[in-house]
Structure formats: C-alpha cells, structure tokens
Amino acid sequence: MTDLLLLHADGSTRTESLAEAPAFRRPTRPLTSRVAYAAAHVVPRIAGENVPGHPADIDWDATLAFRRHVWSWGLGVADAMDTAQRNMGLDAQATRDLIRRSAEAAREVGGDLVVGVNTDHVDEEHIPLERVIDAYVEQLEFTEEQGAGVVLMASRHLARAAQSAADYERVYDAVLSRATGPVVLHWLGEAFDPNLAGYFGSREVPAATDTVVAIIERHLEKVRGIKMSLLDADAEIAVRSRLPEGATLFTGDDFNYVGLIAGDGERHSDALLGAFAAVAPNASAAIAALDAGDTEAYTRILGPTEELSRQIFAAPTWFYKTGVAFLAWLNGHQPAFTMVGGLHSARSLPHLSEIVRLANAAGALERPELAAARWHSMLTVNGVHR
Numbered sequence: 001m002t003d004l005l006l007l008h009a010d011g012s013t014r015t016e017s018l019a020e021a022p023a024f025r026r027p028t029r030p031l032t033s034r035v036a037y038a039a040a041h042v043v044p045r046i047a048g049e050n051v052p053g054h055p056a057d058i059d060w061d062a063t064l065a066f067r068r069h070v071w072s073w074g075l076g077v078a079d080a081m082d083t084a085q086r087n088m089g090l091d092a093q094a095t096r097d098l099i100r101r102s103a104e105a106a107r108e109v110g111g112d113l114v115v116g117v118n119t120d121h122v123d124e125e126h127i128p129l130e131r132v133i134d135a136y137v138e139q140l141e142f143t144e145e146q147g148a149g150v151v152l153m154a155s156r157h158l159a160r161a162a163q164s165a166a167d168y169e170r171v172y173d174a175v176l177s178r179a180t181g182p183v184v185l186h187w188l189g190e191a192f193d194p195n196l197a198g199y200f201g202s203r204e205v206p207a208a209t210d211t212v213v214a215i216i217e218r219h220l221e222k223v224r225g226i227k228m229s230l231l232d233a234d235a236e237i238a239v240r241s242r243l244p245e246g247a248t249l250f251t252g253d254d255f256n257y258v259g260l261i262a263g264d265g266e267r268h269s270d271a272l273l274g275a276f277a278a279v280a281p282n283a284s285a286a287i288a289a290l291d292a293g294d295t296e297a298y299t300r301i302l303g304p305t306e307e308l309s310r311q312i313f314a315a316p317t318w319f320y321k322t323g324v325a326f327l328a329w330l331n332g333h334q335p336a337f338t339m340v341g342g343l344h345s346a347r348s349l350p351h352l353s354e355i356v357r358l359a360n361a362a363g364a365l366e367r368p369e370l371a372a373a374r375w376h377s378m379l380t381v382n383g384v385h386r
Contacts, residue, residue, distance in 0.1 A: 002372045007353040007384055018372050022363035024285040027074040033290040034261055036283060037076040038276035039083035040067055041324050043334040056094040056340040064105045066333050073284035076112030083274040085321055089341025092121035103146035114149035119157045129171055132157045136175045150183040156195045165201025165211040172215045182224035189230035191317045205235045213242050220246055227252045227272045240267050254313045258306050275309040278327045279364045304362035311354050319346040323355050330371040349382055
C-alpha cells in the first residue's frame with residue numbers, strides 16, 4: 001500500500017499510510033429517511049481560456065458525468081448553485097447552459113434535480129426592487145421551462161436594494177406568486193458571501209426568522225422549504241422548530257450537518273450541501289443506514305466527513321469550491337485540477353494537503369491509489385519531493 005506524502009505550512013513533510021478504498025455500495029432502492037441533494041461543481045475544458053475575467057469554458061461531458069455519479073448514489077443534485085461558481089467564474093450564459101443540460105441529463109436517468117434561480121444575469125450592481133422581481137421571474141420561468149425544481153437563491157441585488165424586512169416580503173411575495181411549483185428558499189450567511197449580510201431584513205437571526213416564517217406561511221402551497229447556510233446549528237434548529245407543517249428545513253450547514261440530519265428525535269433537517277458533492281458515497285451509505293434504523297452506523301460513516309468538510313469550508317469560506325473540485329480530481333471525476341475563473345489557485349498546498357489527510361481518514365478517497373498518484377504528481381510539479 002502506498003504512503004501519502006503530506007506537506008505542512010512550515011515546508012516540512014511527513015508520510016501517512018494510505019487507507020483502503022471504502023466498501024460502500026450504491027443503493028438498490030431509493031433512499032427514504034432523508035432527502036439529500038449534493039450541490040455539484042462544474043468542470044472546465046482543459047484547453048479552455050478559464051482564467052480570471054474570461055467566460056467559462058466548460059467540459060460538458062465531465063460536468064454531466066459528475067452529476068450522473070451523484071445520482072448513481074441515490075442523492076439528488078442541486079445545480080447552478082454557489083458550488084458551481086455562480087458569481088465566481090460561472091457567467092450567465094454558462095449558467096443557462098448548465099441548467100438546460102442538467103435538466104436533460106436528469107430526465108435521462110430519472111434523477112432528482114433542483115437548480116438555483118437568482119438575479120445575477122443583470123450586470124448593474126444597483127437596481128430597484130421592481131427590477132429585482134423581474135430578474136428573479138425571468139430566471140424562474142426559464143428554469144421551470146426546463147422542468148427542473150427551483151431553489152430561490154439569495155440575491156445580492158435584493159440585499160443592496162432592500163431597506164427593510166417589508167421589502168424582502170414584497171419581493172418574495174411577487175416572485176412566489178409567479179411560481180408554478182413548490183420552490184426551496186435559500187438563506188445564505190455572510191460567511192459564504194459578505195454581500196448578503198442582514199439578509200431578510202436584519203443581522204439578528206430571530207428577527208430575520210420572523211420574516212422568513214411569514215413568507216413561508218403566506219405561500220405554503222408554493223414553498224417546499226428553506227435551505228439554511230448560516231453555519232450556526234442552534235440558529236437552524238430554532239428556525240426548524242418554527243416552520244409550519246409541510247415546510248422542510250434543508251441544512252446547508254457544512255460544519256454541523258451530521259447532528260442536524262440525525263435530528264433530535266422529533267425533528268430533523270434534510271440536506272442540500274456542497275459537502276455532499278465531495279463525499280457522495282459516504283452520504284449515501286449513511287442515509288441508507290438511517291433507512292435501516294442503524295443510527296450508530298450512520299454516525300460512524302458520516303461523522304468523520306464533518307472534519308473534512310470543515311477544512312474544505314475553512315475561512316475564507318467562499319473558496320470552498322476549490323476543495324470540492326480538488327477532491328473530484330483526486331477521485332477521478334475530472335481530468336485535471338482546474339476550475340473556471342482560475343479558482344483552483346484559491347487554496348494553498350498545505351491547505352490541500354490537509355484535505356488529502358482528512359479525506360484519507362474519512363474514507364472519502366474512492367480510488368486511493370489514483371488519489372495518491374495524482375496528489376504526489378501535484379507535489380512534484382510544485383517542487384516538493386520525498
């Protein structure tokens with residue numbers, strides 16, 4: 001068995017034994033105890049001009065193959081979300097192409113798909129509320145035409161334009177009235193995007209929760225639930241306890257998802273996580289254990305992935321996409337460690353080395369020998385030798 005060479009921030013190295021491939025098996029029946037979506041990334045074309053400031057040039061075969069990989073493990077795909085580098089390299093035209101192509105692929109395999117709806121195709125930074133509504137509706141209508149489920153993402157335009165909680169209610173009321181099917185709302189914290197500080201009208205979570213709950217209660221027939229990504233387990237549990245019957249809390253807490261998904265015996269969170277794109281087989285096996293009533297196996301399988309996820313999502317949190325793409329490369333799901341917008345340069349070698357160590361410990365290296373070979377080749381290119 002190969003040893004892994006690991007790099008520390010001071011330049012020193014050490015080796016660690018490479019673990020065996022995890023013995024997870026793809027489910028033969030649908031997962032039932034929890035609904036789980038993995039927020040998938042995009043794979044750039046190797047010969048493309050995927051540098052800062054250029055439009056995304058995507059390897060569609062590899063990008064869609066990754067989605068089929070997620071579906072094959074019984075998970076749903078959440079597409080065109082932050083993990084796909086919206087606002088960080090993925091331009092408006094590429095986003096539309098991604099939604100259309102992913103919807104076609106989902107129909108081919110019978111996969112569960114939801115996609116992000118936002119206002120980010122509008123170039124101006126500051127627009128009035130009426131234009132925010134129009135921008136949301138334009139993307140909403142396009143997405144529904146493709147037959148995909150909707151995640152109504154937090155909008156930077158709305159965060160800039162809104163002066164009060166009432167402004168948020170006005171916009172969401174108008175957009176939800178135009179939706180033809182249930183949508184998932186999205187509450188993204190400023191750790192992921194500082195532009196969204198004070199979303200839903202307040203920096204205080206209880207006050208913002210009042211606004212969220214009021215919106216959901218008025219539109220319960222149109223709202224499937226809400227994805228929370230505040231990285232605050234107590235805040236999520238508090239919101240979860242206030243949701244009206246029929247509305248689901250989808251955890252987006254990549255720091256605390258193990259306990260939130262397990263629940264407290266009365267309520268639990270379902271999942272819509274970028275972390276699950278990095279550990280889809282582990283997530284699938286853990287939920288299958290819950291299906292079988294084996295909470296001990298659930299914790300044993302999924303528990304170690306949480307430390308890995310915390311490293312991937314370490315501050316500055318918005319660069320977590322780099323870790324997701326890095327693991328996809330190590331696991332053979334893309335031909336090179338590259339990202340649109342050149343974002344593969346957003347994390348240091350020691351940071352990536354710690355991802356390798358934790359992925360090895362968590363059973364998240366699907367093909368350990370391949371992962372080790374790719375990692376060692378990357379170290380060699382960067383002048384790190386045994």
